[in-house]
Amino acid sequence: MSLRIFNTLTRAVSEFSPAEPGHVRMYVCGMTVYDLCHLGHARSMIAFDVVQRWLKASGLRVTYVRNITDIDDKIIKRALDNGETIRHLTDRMIDALHEDADALGVQRPQHEPRATDYVPQMLSMIGTLEQKGLAYRAGNGDVNYAVRKFPGYGKLSGKSLDELNAGERVAVNTEEGGKHDPLDFVLWKSAKASEPGDAKWDSAFGSGRPGWHIECSAMACELLGQTFDIHGGGADLQFPHHENEIAQSEGANGQPFAHFWMHNGFINVDNEKMSKSLGNFFTIRDVLKVFDAETVRFFVVRSHYRSPLNYSDVHLNDAKGALKRLYTALQAVPPADVTIDWTEPMAARFKAAMDEDFGTPEAVAVLFELASEVNRSGSAERAGLLKALGGVLGLLQTDPTTFLQSGAGLDEADIQAQIQARADAKKAQNFAEADRIRNDLLARGIVLKDSAAGTTWEAAQ
Template sequence: MSLRIFNTLTRAVSEFTPAEPGHVRMYVCGMTVYDLCHLGHARSMIAFDVVQRWLKASGLKVTYVRNITDIDDKIIKRALENGETIRNLTDRMIDALHQDADALGIERPQHEPRATDFVPQMLSMIGTLEQKGLAYRAGNGDVNYAVRKFPGYGKLSGKSLDELNAGERVAVNTDAGGKHDPLDFVLWKSAKPTEPADCKWDSAFGSGRPGWHIECSAMACELLGQTFDIHGGGADLQFPHHENEIAQSEGASGQPFARTWMHNGFINVDNEKMSKSLGNFFTIRDVLKSFDAETVRFFVVRSHYRSPLNYSDVHLNDAKGALKRLYTALQAVPPADVTIDWADPMAARFKAAMDEDFGTPDAVAVLFELASEVNRSQSAERSGLLKALGGLLGLLQTDPTTYLQSGAGLDDAAIQAQIQARADAKKAKNFAEADRIRNELLAQGIVLKDSATGTTWEAAQ
């Protein structure tokens, strides 16, 4: 079975074939770095980390670009509030982003362009759009995109211009020298006297800075070419950001922009989208204070990337317990080093799930069936296959005992001393004392497990 992907542009699942045989070019919209990343950002990063891992596992070369927006109204506002330079703020937030992403096992993209390094390319694209009559200089100094002059506008969102116009709340004020049409959007923002010097660039359009949408168009085309294979991002970016990217990029080049569009679903809290603007967000660091990073990754991966994902401690605890069952199988039967044989029935089912629009829920279900098989057969080879398949999702690569004992309030030496004291009590037939020791450890978050080979322990859920 060949890889099939749901393409937002065509609204259908279809066979995926890269334009260049054997080489996938993928661009994913990254973060605007004015604050710490929240769990919604984690979901997008994990979703496309899994995508690029599976593409590579399928024998494809992947050129993966995930941008950083390091100039923006929110960034300027936060830097002024903090009394620091824009560069200092964005450098700190990028470092924090990398720390959070690394903790979650997210592989670094091949390219991570900062918008401020690509302003010349943005200005060049704006100039081309102006020459083609798709951009105009407004009386207030901005340069705007003339949406109605691009025939394909609305094809990604599936809305007509009239529908979009009916929902547009931006007032047109031609007297103030602004937009000619409420649907038009800014390509170049004229500098304001009150703004700091480090957010202004000189240009043929006057001093100013790029609009948000033009950043991604310029960086994607510069690093991947005018047409590339996959463009990804959160569902909230489908309109207007990605719609505007298409208008800019295709308007400038005359060529198709991205061949396949992928959008991951929201993380919800109380049925509302998690976002900084709504104030209902949890930073990655907040969540990692209560749950280990692999549990968070597993919580995200076991849902399909396009589905909404409901956040709660209950769901995270359930994910933690489920992941521990997989690790328990690996601990009981140490895995052999194996090369995945895709003809193996379990591996074949895993592959079929992933080849159908990166179907991680079905792929995870295969992992649990394989864990049950490991427990029955006690086969190191089957345990090795479990670990290898888990690795394709960025899971199950920690030493099982280390994982199962992580988060314990006592160190191993103290626990082993208690285990020995309990064994001595049982040998002396002092079962009340043995039970007391077990219960005392349980109260401290330590679960003892007796077997024919002795007693082991793990941290309670």
């Protein structure tokens, strides 16, 4: 079975093959770096990390670009509020982004362009759009895109121009000397006297800075070509951001922009989208103070990337318990080093799941079946396959004992001393004392496990 992907542009699952045989070019919209990343950002990073991992596991070469927006109204305001330069703020936030992504097992993209490094390319594209009559200079100094002059506008969102509502970053009212139409969007923002010098660039359109949408069009075309294979991002970017990218890129180049458009679902809190603007977000760092990073990754991966995902401590605790079951199998049967044979029945089922629009829920189900098989058979080879397939999803690569004992909150030496004291009590037939020690440890988050080989422990769920 070949890979099939749900394409937002066609609203259907279609067979995927890269334009250049054996080489996938993929662009994913990244973060606006004015604050720490939240769990919604983590979902997008993990979702497309799994995508690029599976493409590579399928034998394809991947050129993966994920941009960084490092100039924006919110960035300028935050830098001014903090009394720091824009560059100092964005450098700090990019470092934090990398720390969070690394903790979650998200592999770095091949290219991570910063918007401020591609302003000349943006200006060149704006100039082309103006020459083609798709952009105009407004009386207030801005340069805007004339949406109604691009015949294909609305094809990604599937709505007519009259049905479309201006999005979060698109002004809904025309201003005197500004937009000709409420749906028009800014390509170049005229500099304001109150803005700091590091928020302005000189150009043929006057001093100013790029609009939000133009950066992705310019960077994607520069790094991947005028047409590439996959464009991804969160579902909230479908309109207006991605719709505007299509209008800009195809309007300037006369070529299809991306063949496949992929959008990951939201993370919700009480069925409402998690976002900074709504104030109901949890930063990745906040969550990692309570739950280990692999549990957070597993929480995301075991749901399909397009489905909504509800966040709660209950769901994270459930994910922790489920992941512990997989690690318990690997602890009991040390895995052998294996190379995945994709014709082997379990591996073939895993592959079929992933080839059907990156079906991670079904792929994770295969991992649990393998874990049950490992527990029954004690086979090191089956344990090795479990670990190898988990690795395709960025899971199960930690030492099992280390994972199972993580978050215990007690020193290893203290725990072992209590285990020995319990053993001594049992030997003296003081079973009341042995039970007291077990219950005391359990109350402190330590679960003892007795077997013929002795007593081991793990952190409680």
